[in-house]
Amino acid sequence: MESLIQLKNISKSYKKQTVLENVHTTFQKGETVAIVGKNGAGKSTLLKIVGGLIKPTKGSVTIDTSIGLPAFVVEQFPQELPFRLQDYLFHMGRIQQISKKKLLLKIEELLETFDMTEYKYEEITSFSKGMKQKVNMMQAMLGSSELLLLDEPLSGLDAKAQVDVEKAFRRLKDRGMTIIFTCHEERLIQVTADRVITIGAHKILRSQRIECIDKLAVIEADFIMNKPIRELKGKCAKVEQHGSRYTLYIRKQDMNQLLKELIDVRADIHRVEIIEREDY
Incomplete structure (x- = not known):
């Protein structure tokens, strides 16, 4: 695999509290990586540093800029959006200055990927939590980025909604998307991840590839x-x-x-x- 992101000697502190210390790791193009650890271990902080949302206190982040800006799926997606699905995606795409022609094609592609085509004209407020999480992922992917970052993507979802999101992960993985996510759910890790990074004591305790489990x-x-x-x-x-x-x-x-x-x-x-x- 080709290297996509390299973290060297990454440390992050807030005031006098150390969250990450001397972290080294590399993410490869096309791999799916789960970041796990106890609450407060620094998983979300590491993900935000990878996505460029926050800067490390020390160390360097090197990223292949040919993939475009990372697509970051926020943990708390607005639950009361007064839009129909297609209108919302179109509005978010125009904010990013994506051309109308390119945007309409991208929206159709995402609707198909996430099994949401039949809901394109329906109000988002009527959607289940699982459907809203799909919308969250779609709006993050309107651009041309090949890197998707997700913070606890299954949080608060029931079993059926979790399976729906897992299916979307598999489709994106099969298309070569690089996916990095924080997670507590073992099932999502086992059916999607190529590698698991375990965070603890401000450091990476383990970084291990997992065998493809059929x-x-x-x-x-x-x-x-x-x-x-x-x-x-x-x-x-x-x-x-x-x-x-x-x-x-x-x-x-x-x-x-x-x-x-x-x-x-x-x-x-x-x-x-x-x-x-x-x-x-």
Whole structure:
């Protein structure tokens, strides 16, 4: 892959508080990168530095300017926009001084990409949260940029809306778009990301490529642990816990063995789902 963005010795402080310190990383053209970490770890700050929205206190950012200005999808999209979808996109494009002819073609392309063509004449105020998030992504992509930056793109969305956004990610990825996003949702990472950057203690703790997973099993169950949690984590791609309920992410080929172990400990299994990349 060809290098797109390079960060060297990046540090960022607000007054006396250090958010990032001596961060080094490179983003390649056409890759999809998830930035993860605990709340307050500096994920959003790193994303804003990559997008040029804020400047680092120290260090340098080198970006291939041939891709155009980054398309940044804001976390809080206005919920009460008094526009029809096509009119809003046209208005936002004209603000960017995009020619009418080019803009109309771009809008049609985006409507198709995001499965929103049938809603082009409808009021945005009538849209669901998931549809509004699609509008958020579309307005960011009206220009010619090949770099899309998103801060928590699935935040506040229900399961169906999350799947819709995931599908849009896959289409953009297949078209060669470079996508960098912050995220807590393991599913989005597993079905879209090529690489995961983990932020902690003001630094990049890990930057690891993840194998293309064709099929991943998601098991949701209630049970009281009678095995060391590290043993279970060792078998799973990720374990999420909410009280006595666990969401387990595991390769499909290992699913049956894990289900057997859960049954042996009398777990109450609520959901088993297979995520398939080819469906996106």
